[in-house]
Amino acid sequence: MTTAAQKGNYYKSKTKKHFEEQGYYADYLEFYVTKGKFNVKRDVLGADGLCISDDEFFIWQSCLGKSHVAAEIHKLESFPHGGIRRFLVVWEAGNGTPDIREVYKKEG
Numbered sequence: 450m451t452t453a454a455q456k457g458n459y460y461k462s463k464t465k466k467h468f469e470e471q472g473y474y475a476d477y478l479e480f481y482v483t484k485g486k487f488n489v490k491r492d493v494l495g496a497d498g499l500c501i502s503d504d505e506f507f508i509w510q511s512c513l514g515k516s517h518v519a520a521e522i523h524k525l526e527s528f529p530h531g532g533i534r535r536f537l538v539v540w541e542a543g544n545g546t547p548d549i550r551e552v553y554k555k556e557g
Contacts, residue, residue, distance in 0.1 A: 456513055457511075457512075457513070460511045460512070460513050460540045461477070461497050461498070461511050463511070463540065463547075464497065464498065464509060464511040464538045464540075464547065465477070465498055467538070467547060468498075468500045468509070472502060473500035473501060473502050474500065474501045474502070475498055475499070475500045475501075476498060476499060477497060477498045478492055478493040478494060478496050478497065478498055478499055478508065479491065479492055479493065479497070480493065492510075492524075494508055494528045494530060494533075495510065495524045495525050495527055495528040496508035496509060496510050496525065496535065497509060497510050497511050498511075505534070506533065506534075507533060507534035507535065507536055508525075508530070508533055508534075508535050508536070509535070509536045509537070509538050510524065510525055510535075510536075510537050510538070511537075511538040511539075511540065511547075512537065512538070512539055512540070513539075513540050513541075513542065514539070514540075514541060514542070515539060515541075517539075518537065518539060518550075521537050522537060522552050525537065525552045526552065526554075530554075534551065535551065535552040536549055536550065536551055536552065537549070537550045537551075537552055
């Protein structure tokens with residue numbers, strides 16, 4: 450049986466590969482902290498990864514399914530980004546092409 454963490458890692462790596470195929474340097478924005486006996490993963494700036502090219506720099510968060518979109522957008526909006534573009538990459542099971550949405554600064 451596939452765990453939620455395994456699914457998340459699969460779509461995260463699929464997103465990284467997708468951007469690399471488009472010519473970006475892509476890497477993950479995560480680190481682990483120890484809490485008692487457990488290692489806990491934390492995302493830097495609320496994002497799974499970053500992409501860099503000669504012309505742009507942006508961060509991205511990937512998720513599986515539209516049911517997670519609102520929570521992932523809230524996560525991206527909860528960190529200050531200083532003008533860095535942010536994208537949510539939404540994968541649907543069985544679809545080889547993601548839905549990529551830019552997340553804009555929340556007004557208010």
